Amino acid sequence: xxxxxxxxxxxxxxxxxxxxxxxxxxxxxxxxxxxxxxxxxxxxxxxxxxxxxxxxxxxxxxxxxxxxxxxxxxxxxxxxxxxxxxxxxxxxxxxxxxxxxxxxxxxxxxxxxxxxxxxxxxxxxxxxxxxxxxxxxxxxxxxxxxxxxxxxxxxxxxxxxxxxxxxxxxxxxxxxxxxxxxxxxxxxxxxxxxxxxxxxxxxxxxxxxxxxxxxxxxxxxxxxxxxxxxxxxxxxxxxxxxxxxxxxxxxxxxxxxxxxxxxxxxxxxxxxxxxxxxxxxxxxxxxxxxxxxxxxxxxxxxxxxxxxxxxxxxxxxxxxxxxxxxxxxxxxxxxxxxxxxxxxxxxxxxxxxxxxxxxxxxxxxxxxxxxxxxxxxxxxxxxxxxxxxxxxxxxxxxxxxxxxxxxxxxxxxxxxxxxxxxxxxxxxxxxxxxxxxxxxxxxxxxxxxxxxxxxxxxxxxxxxxxxxxxxxxxxxxxxxxxxxxxxxxxxxxxxxxxxxxxxxxxxxxxxxxxxxxxxxxxxxxxxxxxxxxxxxxxxxxxxxxxxxxxxxxxxxxxxxxxxxxxxxxxxxxxxxxxxxxxxxxxxxxxxxxxxxxxxxxxxxxxxxxxxxxxxxxxxxxxxxxxxxxxxxxxxxxxxxxxxxxxxxxxxxxxx
Numbered sequence: 170x171x172x173x174x175x176x177x178x179x180x181x182x183x184x185x186x187x188x189x190x191x192x193x194x195x196x197x198x199x200x201x202x203x204x205x206x207x208x209x210x211x212x213x214x215x216x217x218x219x220x221x222x223x224x225x226x227x228x229x230x231x232x233x234x235x236x237x238x239x240x241x242x243x244x245x246x247x248x249x250x251x252x253x254x255x256x257x258x259x260x261x262x263x264x265x266x267x268x269x270x271x272x273x274x275x276x277x278x279x280x281x282x283x284x285x286x287x288x289x290x291x292x293x294x295x296x297x298x299x300x301x302x303x304x305x306x307x308x309x310x311x312x313x314x315x316x317x318x319x320x321x322x323x324x325x326x327x328x329x330x331x332x333x334x335x336x337x338x339x340x341x342x343x344x345x346x347x348x349x350x351x352x353x354x355x356x357x358x359x360x361x362x363x364x365x366x367x368x369x370x371x372x373x374x375x376x377x378x379x380x381x382x383x384x385x386x387x388x389x390x391x392x393x394x395x396x397x398x399x400x401x402x403x404x405x406x407x408x409x410x411x412x413x414x415x416x417x418x419x420x421x422x423x424x425x426x427x428x429x430x431x432x433x434x435x436x437x438x439x440x441x442x443x444x445x446x447x448x449x450x451x452x453x454x455x456x457x458x459x460x461x462x463x464x465x466x467x468x469x470x471x472x473x474x475x476x477x478x479x480x481x482x483x484x485x486x487x488x489x490x491x492x493x494x495x496x497x498x499x500x501x502x503x504x505x506x507x508x509x510x511x512x513x514x515x516x517x518x519x520x521x522x523x524x525x526x527x528x529x530x531x532x533x534x535x536x537x538x539x540x541x542x543x544x545x546x547x548x549x550x551x552x553x554x555x556x557x558x559x560x561x562x563x564x565x566x567x568x569x570x571x572x573x574x575x576x577x578x579x580x581x582x583x584x585x586x587x588x589x590x591x592x593x594x595x596x597x598x599x600x601x602x603x604x605x606x607x608x609x610x611x612x613x614x615x616x617x618x619x620x621x622x623x624x625x626x627x628x629x630x631x632x633x634x635x636x637x638x639x640x641x642x643x644x645x646x647x648x649x650x651x652x653x654x655x656x657x658x659x660x661x662x663x664x665x666x667x668x669x670x671x672x673x674x675x676x677x678x679x680x681x682x683x684x685x686x687x688x689x690x691x692x693x694x695x696x697x698x699x700x701x702x703x704x705x706x707x708x709x710x711x712x713x714x715x716x717x718x719x720x721x722x723x724x725x726x727x728x729x730x731x732x733x734x735x736x737x738x739x740x741x742x743x744x745x746x747x748x749x750x751x752x753x754x755x756x757x758x759x760x761x762x763x764x765x766x767x768x769x770x771x772x773x774x775x776x777x778x779x780x781x782x783x784x785x786x787x788x789x790x791x792x793x794x795x796x797x798x799x800x801x802x803x804x805x806x807x808x809x810x811x812x813x814x815x816x817x818x819x820x821x822x823x824x
Contacts (some may be wrong), residue, residue, distance in 0.1 A: 186476065186742075216645070293425045306569070311337075333440070335355065362394055458646075468598060473602065477501065484520065505550050524553060531559070569611065594665070601613065621641055676693050
């Protein structure tokens, strides 16, 4: 029997949001739920009742009530809360007081603090200016922005008008920005003039000019200065002498104080997000206002246990769905904490010290960051006071056993370490944490309420307590409402419903334990099949990256005749050398902790692992190189030049 790493206290359980919700459900629906399992089973077997309860419990602001909760129970084509009218931004701006709404920190500037009252005022002013510029319901507004308050204010002003927001990080290449934004034809582009990363100032003006020239639908570019202190000056000029470029500050000179929230349907588009784009032109995933609101409220309140007293931080960019997820914390009335810059500059203690400085209670990170801290022998509990910290969230890839051990040994014993997993596709989570359940090494605590997550084998048969494909067998409100420019839902169907009829196939390889915990083994589309045996890449990463000699790794399956050959690439800790002895040690570790079939045929040392802008390993691009196939959309990578090293390795070994 596995021993838990963390157990919630009796007091913590009794005072949790989810227990308050259970008591409310028991009274309203005359139920007798006592455990999370009771609640979860009810939520997935009575999805209409459950999601209606979230509508009522969240006190969602609406101008017109729904006529039905769910129109069709088929997944593709399901429509939620028909007839309802609401506004996304109105629900994020329902608080209007002196509580701090946003704390913003960046590498080379003092922190900014914005209250909910100030946030409402700024959004009102910008919304009125955008309306005068002709932005209306259904228009698209794009953001070439970093993780700063201006991005949040621009998004809220956009969605207050019923327009649709789509953003990407300024470190995207020009072609990558074009491949995304040109598909959705935005009218306005908010763009950052300059930002700092790793102590260097990066100018974006030339890139902005090229984006404006290439995407002809953009009528106006709103230029955000490197540092805007929200003190409006009468003398503000754009760096471009062109009427189509407007200084951000100029849009705050009007005296509007009230926001006229445009009322939209429940499934009215609010965000357009993008697939990674590493295998072709990125797909434009459209998310609805109501589904995003309800799903995020459920996750923030019931799973993260968030309340008005909390300061929630997630290290993210505006090109990753975790930014959208983080910003929704405003609907709870919490303080959203932003950081823009390199998390390891000037040292890896930066973000741990940030917890102490800003009294962060919920800290969002990734296995990669935690692993780097471990390899660099960082001990946060010795360098920072972490009294405020109660929850650590992690996503992007599965947490290894070493990640769990390191957190509880070196960060804090009494902290809820929640591994969460979902994605851009659903702008939320399939599996995540729970404040009333114990934490076990390598496991995600539970499946999300209202998410009928199960595991299928390749033939579509339900499998229990063993590895299988992650599927969701009942509809949920945060499913994409569509893909952009996909009127017959052909791309949508192909992405999620091609493998199993009317069942969401997510492309992850997982195991659901008898206790309800979930282990994620990585992407099933990156699954290796040597000798016909399915191996998840994450199984190898867990073993290899726990070795002190290795800081990062990537594994692929190269086609060879009628089989697949496993090839491993490793990035070394600079204290070690790549030797035959180390290769044998890696092989020995994999054989001992997995199976002989997991052992790579070849192991190569590389300088870096190719990753997407959001930090995910790009296995498929290297697989294509190994099979002599073209890699398209290299701009989707944060380090596209890294692929050259892999090309050279395969060319050399082909001779």
